[in-house]
Amino acid sequence: MEIILDSIFSTEFFFSVLRVATPLIFVSLAALVVKNGGVMCIAFEGMMLFSALGAVIGSAFSQSRLVGILVGLLLGMSISAIFAYFVLVLNSNGVLTGLALNILGSGGTVFMLYLISGDKGSSTALKSLIIPNVDIPIIKDIPVIGEILSGHNILTYVALITVVVVYILINKTPLGLRIRSVGENPHAAESVGIKVIKTKFIALMIGGFIASLGGIYMSMGYLPFFTRDMMAGRGFMGIAASNLGGGLTIPTFAAALLFGSAEALSNIMQSLRLPSEFMQMVPYIVTLIGLMLVGGNNKKLTFKKEEKNE
Amino acid sequence: MNKVIDNTEYILRMENITKIYGNGFMANKNVNLRVKKGEIHALIGENGAGKSTLMKVLFGQEQPEEGKIFYKGEEIKITNPLVALAHGIGMVHQHFMLVPSLTVAENMVLGIEPKNKGFFNYQEAVRLTEEVSKKYNLPIDPRAKVKDLPVGYKQRVEILKILLRGVEVLILDEPTAVLTPQETEELFVQLRELKKQGYTIIFISHKLNEIKALCDNLTVLRNGRVTGTAKVADLTEQDISRLMVGRDVMLTIDKEEAKPKKTVLKVRNLTYKNSDNKAIVNNVSFSIREGEILGIAGVEGNGQREISSLITGLIENQSGEIKLFDEDITNISIRKIREKGVAHISEDRMTYGTVADASVEENIISDRYYKDDYNKYGLLDKKKIAELSNELIKEYRVKCDSKDAEIRTLSGGNIQKVVAAREFTSNPKLIIANQPTRGIDVGASEFIRKKLVSLRDEGAAILLISADLTEVITVSDSLLVMSEGKIVAYFEDTKNLTEETVGEYMLGIKKQTAEEIGGVCYE
């Protein structure tokens, strides 16, 4: 028990929360943008798998990080483009398409990995590159805070910046206004000449972009390789976080951090002699409790409307 | 086809427009519409005649299969609303096209957002809104959230929205359907002002007096075709309604003296407060007897909707007494209330009255599907139900493909007939009819009013809530007037009542004593 308390009240713990939360921050922001556009998308798992693989393949073959990131973005965003095309243009059912794309993500990445490296489980046979961890000048010298905030992966900082960017995008730009309007009342948007499908498409592509960054973090930052099914439900957790955040940027970020903490806590608490199954449940139970606590706020949101359309 | 007309005087000509919807419905057929610059042109016709369709074609929301549009003498192709707006054609839709959670200013500039280094310039949006609002003398708070605005103001935002975009031709699709008489009057003042400034207006309405009061010329549509165009001044209301419906329509109602009997409904000291603790219904008491129609007149939003929701159980009663045949019905389930003989025409037929994605038949049986009469061997009795639906479709003259047609493919008037068919045939002892003819053409309105009277004659008690003063005065036997949640007047007999008198009470110019009002309460 003592060990555990020590572990929790250590800077390493708070450091690890940020590390664990990084992919969740990305997906939840992606889900948030998409949700503001009034689209219900559950295909993030597939998007992230593809982008993670793309980053590995791209960087391994070019030996350039930039190419890795670009290929990752390309693959991840092509999944969101497929989703957008079928759901928005061809009117496919969103849940069905999302499920199918997640299946595609799981099998398709392995298939692709096999074609390229002859390997099916992981990409360790490829010499892919990683995005390094960095110290933040001034901050790193502040005691405690420096230890928690400095020394993370560059993409972790990108995630934090993305929070701000998404906040500005949604609240302070014409595009954000349009995304919100097509999400809330597409007819109104249409009546002033806003192209509803195009705007939703853009929202999905932005979501795909952000989620792909999350995927790239998984295989170029968090870990230096791709392994099959490595998202392990993070896409779904991100959707939950954006929901918990009620479609608002800062609460969504807070929710992602909460899930990150729950996950980090459950990792440490494994040392308690409780059955491991219970520790594994912790993040999901935290989510459920969170959903109940904030549920009331959702009444005002438009997500339900979309649900009806499904 | 058309003989030589001096086309130059028309700012807008739509020629031979044919529009076929994806379900194979021909909503417009060879329609011609000619509008002169600076006039207010009425477009009228029954529900489903194709008015909105024609206007959507003009606004670029629908693409016609055939036909041409000439604007200021030149042919233009309007492929989407942006093109229409760019040409100076703007449309206020039949239903509000606003984003509720955004502010007025944000709604105003949607699609033409002012920018500052790429960012949305909210201050500029507010300034633009204030500017246009001042220019046209339509005051509005740019920073208010649209969802917090009363309907009249929402309508105002809609008009300002297109004015901001610099249009010259305004299309107004039933703008008055949701407005109170006062708001309507105010709107007309504004529209006349706009006309004076040289704007051209296409105005759609089912209310003949409005057409008479406002418009210069009119075009009539029936079944997707033009059946006539005329100068409004040359026609009487009777003429116009004949053009629309193809027969003479009774604009007033013929009914015998009421013969009230036993008291059916007693409402005592009913009070309802909203979440802000404001009394929306304030200590209201009244009674209704068998065989009488009690009307409630009043500007909308003065507690009428809450009264009907409280009686029918849609919202929970907080204080006060509602008794049906001396039995307390507060806070018992809606089903029990209905089983006791209460029928309800909701003012919002698309939200409460019907399911848009279900068939006519499924909509007809919603209040009785569970009864033994309609079930056999534990399953719904298809044959019985089909018989019922076909019968009602016929009796209520619902225009639809068949009983299996989805409600959303019906026009508004026919949807309302489906609601009426269900509610009037449940053997009701008490009918709560809330805005039963709103947005419905004269023919269908006449039909529903007649039905109400004949149900009264069969012994039903009827509470008629309507914002249409003519309707509520002519159809009701006695009348209440509501203002700010309170009953402000009671007239035992409506026979010699004028709209002016009622209006005075509605606006609080006159007031009755508690005693006079108390006359509506009897045991």
Added chain:
Amino acid sequence: ATPKDGGNSSTDTNSGKDKTKVAVVINTNLGDKAFSDLVWSGVTRAAEDLDLEVKAFELLGDATRQEPTLTELSESGEWDLVVSGTFNLKEATQDAALEFPEQKFIVYDTEVDFAEDDYSNVVSVMSKQNEGSFLAGALAAMLTSSGIEGTNEEKVIGFVGGGENSAINDFLVGYIEGAKYVDPEVKVLYSYIGDFTNTAKGKELALAQYQQGADIVFAVAGSASLGALNASKEAGRLAIGVDQDHALNLEETDPETSKHIVTSVMKNLDVLIYDKIAEYVNGEIEWGKHIGAGLAENGMSLADNKYYREIVPAEIIEKVEEITEKVKSGEIEVPTAIGMSTEEVEAIKAKASK
């Protein structure tokens, strides 16, 4: 051409028909850099040396695929040998063996119930993971206070498992016993990922253990182990791999990590399967028998590579060899979680943190 370890294509075939054909059923998938790849590498080596035609059938962990695959393989009469294995496939394979007595089976990593029925067309081979794991535990226990780079004062070592199942627990039990054998004061932390794919969680769990004082983490979690191994590099601590020689595997693409991988506990199933196939080809195989191969039978071993030699001090290497001999000779008897009830496993786990 050498078949890649992840591929399921057959080896070069030019005169396909007269070659001996071997079908290999894999319960999960190839490319796990662990167990499945190990089996496959034994088979492919046999294919090259003995000129066989081989093909892998991966079930992706889907139980509904077991029966149709085995039936079809046996029914077709096309395959001389069906190599099938793991505990999960045991019953399905036994059923197929009874239904198709003509078909020959080599069953790996589980023990066929020869006593219960006539399985005279089957032979099963299994390596005793608990014994190999015992060595890992002993090694880790000795290293934790040895003062070599990457270790600390505290006597704490770690274990990261995939899902909690008997095979994983068999590793854990051996590991705990090995550590306690060397030094009863050594504390063993253990965590389970919950599946075999959440690589990032594998990394987090290992990091959490390092944070709690562990200096060596033994990762037994299929491809998710890679996450734990990666953690050792990041934390500047040590790790032990499983099933394959991870240090050598990563040498080329990630040499830094290799330097932190002390050794790997090798299940020499590849060798065992290779031997059986060779015996079959040479007509020497004895059917109806189970071979449980521990350290003595070379069924298990620690990867002895340059990293092992570099990281581990010579006297500890010597000690490990001593212990190996003792296990081989039976002087030390390592308990196995296979067949243990959940309570018994819990009792051993309880010992770990004391």
Added chain:
Amino acid sequence: MNKVMKIENQFKVIRIAFSIAIALAIAFLIISFVSDDPLYTMYNFIIGPFTSINRIGNIIEVMTPLLFTAVGVCIMYSANMINMASEGAFFLGGVATAYVAVTYTMPSGIHPIISILAGGIVGAIVCGIPAIMHIKFNALPVVSSLMINYVCLYLGLFIVNYVIRDPQAGYMASYKFAKTAILPELFSKTNVHLGLIIGLAVVVFGYYFLMRSKWGYSIRMIGKNTSFAKYSGMNVTAILLSCQLIGGFIAGIGGAVEQLGMYNRFQYQKLPGHGFDGVMIAILARYNPKFVPLASFFLAYIRVGADVMARTSDVPVEIVSIIQAVIIIFVASERFLEGWKYRRIVKATKDTHAEAEKQVVGEA
């Protein structure tokens, strides 16, 4: 209008045929990339599943559990609640069944029934939770149910590990089910078991319940417009909850039947995915149980086909999921070929009107 209806109906068939054709073309393209003999590989995919009794049996085995989860989802989704907990219900229902099947002794007629009921009840509870959370706390069901699936997984694994684990099994699996609990096989040479019959019975029940009974009517109306349902006097919360319970019950029975029919001990280590498959099938069947057998057969067929293909040729087995995803996505696209349909309808309408006018002229 009649002509239009005809076009609409024709179009439905054409659209599906076309989307399958395109999906197959894409599959062929992918296969050509990796296969030396793509035609043979394709043959095995499309025809392969029908070339032996064993394989046909396999299709039916794969389809059997899907009947349950899909009908369950039809009922749950008809009330417009996107509840993904059918996955957890199927899994935990299986665990509950396993518990009854290994711990109690009962006569053979009764044992399966009680075991299956146990699975059903647990399934009902699992799917009821998102509904209760929605009704009481307004938590979005699609999210809560996804989380609940994970809770079910770990709870189930805990029960298997700590309560019914067979130490002799050598892997994480329960004790063998009592012989009395096992469902009999229907045909020799295949594993097709009594569960198929139960599944078809569930389909029939689901159809009559949802599409023909008063209860089903109220569920569907609630799904289409909750305010209307309330206004009409339906007890919305009770019906909403009850249909989630019934749907979950059926999914739970599915998990139970699958255990007792296909396996002799509980041995799942992860969520099997049949609940999600149920969602896909229900959507393809447009929430009408009538179409569930066809849709599940279709899914089972492409799965078995892809499996056969992977077994008999040189493509990796992961291609299964690619082909599956491609086919589903195309089949689901409603507006595919819409423009073509629209043009045909417009033309038909014009013709009809023209004819009518000609007649009028002729008569005059």
